[in-house]
Amino acid sequence: MPATVVRAAEPDVSRRAERLEFRFGDPCDPANPLGFRALLAADGERELLPAAEDLLDQEGFGAELVPAGLGGRLGDAGGLMRMLRPVFRRDVALAFGYGITSLFAAAPVFAAGSPRQRETVAGLLASGGRAAIVHRSLAHGTAMLRGELTAMEYPGGRLLDGRKDVVINAERAGAVVAYVRTDPAPGSQSHSVFLVEPDRIAPGGMRVLPRRSTTGMRGCRFAGYEFDACELPADVLVGESGAGVRLSLRTFQLNRTLITGAMIASADTVLRAAVRAALAGGNLGRRQRGVVAGVFADLLACDSMATTVLRALSLLPGAAHLAAADLKYLVPELLRDDLEELATVLGAGGYSRETDQGMLTKLLRDLPAAGLGHAGTAACQAVVIPQLPLLARSSWGREEEPSAALFGAGSPLPHLDIGSLQVAGGGDPLAAALTASAARLAGSAGRGPYDDALRTMAAAFLADLYEVRDSCRLIEPGDRAALVSPAAAALADRHAVLSAVGAALGMWESHRHADTFLADPAWLVLALHRHGRRLGLRFPALPPDCVDRVAAELLARFRAGRSFDLHDVALAEAGTT
Structure with missing residues (x-):
């Protein structure tokens, strides 16, 4: 089916996201009933802030989770990420507990459900209702x-x-999307997806279990379900019988990218707090300047990867699965490392409801509960590792460069079609972007510290990609013992970093003639230098003014009250002079 192109969606999303940001107000204002002080107090009571949920209801936020073709406002995944960032900037638990998990539950229905099922779930979400998801049991x-x-x-x-x-x-869901074992035999066709509607269940067949306390996302309502010979209508099956595993792999691409991309706004909050703490005692010291500039460069690089992958869901639905897994695999780890660096600037104080350290501590508790821990890493490795031997033989060094539209954050996108997402094949567009960018930089005539640095680093990353290729060619496709070895996991680590490099280079090249900070090579050089350290690559020293240029942009945005991501948008948090 041909894609429907959204021509005016981006400005509309920008306006809606800005409206939501400013309706939440300055989070640092202690008198703001929707600010950090109120959010932390609610978290201490193990509840979501009622006033914040009321605001999202007033804004009809549930419609953001429903595809435009079903009457909602979801055009492309990147637009939804921008709508989520004002919420994630304040409270990860609010974003999950209010409703993003409803989209994750609804995604298989939107992808493969019957017209009645899709209309039912779309109507539920658009009206402010919740859907719950019951995952199948997973290893690790x-x-x-x-x-x-x-x-x-x-x-x-x-x-x-x-x-x-x-x-x-579980307690307040109007629909439950469950991954159910329908075949006792192991294998890819062991599970099916059911849409369970509680109001269609006979009494006694379905019981809601008591609420469970959790260490992270304490305000969210975690409970459970027990089914005992529960009679279901004949029309509960979503898609085909035995398609549950495949549906989960297809739809988890959307889940992974949205969570990871939106989480950048949470790290933005902590970076802003660190800058505020450092400036409280005067100007940034040299060490502090290096920390905050490095984290800022990381956020721009992480956002480059997230934005690129989210665009790929619409532009390259048959090839986005690998990059989506790499994104979820790498970026949460980068953000955790960044938060640890920022803690050295903020000070590693205890949990306090009134301080920036309190927001940092809360975020560190919430991250694992948001799926950004070991289980998420293992699931992403299971996607990436089996494909590496095939890509080594057919793709790396041979694949055509992806279209510049993949990195053009302002160009129109087709509507997201969740049902068109695939789970294998399609090549490796971010590795192809790295290959093409390195070739252009090698052939460029520019001379200067940044030209030299980019040429040197791009060539080193390309050489590392070819080393990964040579190692992966030694693994026979389907060799299960080799694919579960520590060596294969290490290759997946390197591939994820190289994918991030390809996204950052592609984003910079697509903006290098724009009148924005993204055209400045300083952020890219600093970000790539940090990526190189993760791979153990040895690079020359940074250009002398590199950290200062990045730090100057960071301080300018901080003082103007603007975001630290690619979009550089106005925030409700008051700037400083």
């Missing part, structure tokens, strides 16, 4: 992922049995 899972449901057919429908102890919004 946390408590959120353990437990399994099973189903058997009978003449009038299906009987559902099993228990899942930790489900977000």
Whole structure:
């Protein structure tokens, strides 16, 4: 089916995101009933801030989670990420507890459900209702992922049995999307997806379990479900029987990229707090300047990767799966490292409801509960590692460079079609972008410290990609022992960093003639220098003014009250003079 192009969606999304940001108000104002002080107080009571949920209701935020073709406002995933950032900037738990997990539940229905199922779930979300998701049991899972449901057919429908102890919004969900074992045999066709509507269930078949306390995202309502010979209607199956694993792999691409991209706004909050703390005692010292400038460069590089992958979901739905897994694999780790660096500037104080250290501590607790821990890493490795031997033989060094539209943040995108997302094949567009950028830089005539630095670093990253290629060619596709080895995991680590490099180079090249800071090579050089350290590459010293140029932009944005991401948007937080 041909894609529908959204021509005016970007300005509309920008206006909506700005309106939401300013309706939330200055989060640092202690008198703001929607500010950090109120959010931390609610977290201390293990609740989401009611006034914040009321605001999202007033804004009709649920419609942001519904595809435009079903009457909602979701055009492309990048636009939704921008709408999520004002919420993530303030409270990860609010973003999850209010409703982003409803989209994750609804995604399989939007991708493969019947017209009735899609209309039902779209109407629920658009009206402010919640949908809950019951995952299948996964290896290396946390408590959120353990437990399994099973189903058997009978003449009038299906009987559902099993228990899942930790489900977000279980108590207030108007629909439950469950990954259910429908075949006892192991394999890729063992699970199916069911749309369970509580108001269509006979009494006694479905029981909501008591709320569970959690260390992270304490305000979210985690409870569970127990099904005991629960009779389901015949029309609960979403898509085909046995398609659950494939549907999860297809739709998790959207989940991974949205969470990771939106989380950059949470790190923005901590970086802003660190700058504020450092300036409280006077000007930034040399060490502090290096820390905050480095984290700022990281955020721009992380946003380059997130924005590129989110655009790929619309532009390259058959090839986005690899980059989506790399994004979720790498960027949370980068952000955690950045938060640890910022803690040295903020001071590693204890949890306080009234301080910036309190927001940092809360975020560090919330990250694992948001799926940015071991279970998420293992799931991403399971996507990336099996593809590396195939890419080494067919793609790296041969694949055509992706279109510049992949990096053009302002150009129109087709509507996101969740059903068109694939789980294998399609090449490696970010590695191709790295290859092409390195070739252009090698052939450029520019002379100067930044030209020299970019040429040197791009050539080193390209050489590392070819070393990864040579190592991956030694692995036979399908060699299970080799694919689960520590060596394969190390290759996946390197590939993820190289993908991030390709995204950063592509983003800079697409903006190098623009009248914005993204055209300045200083942020790119600093970000690539930090990426190189992760790979153990040895680079010459940074150009003498590199850190100062990045820090100057950081301070200018801080004082003007503007965001530290690619979009450089106005924030409700008051700037300083």
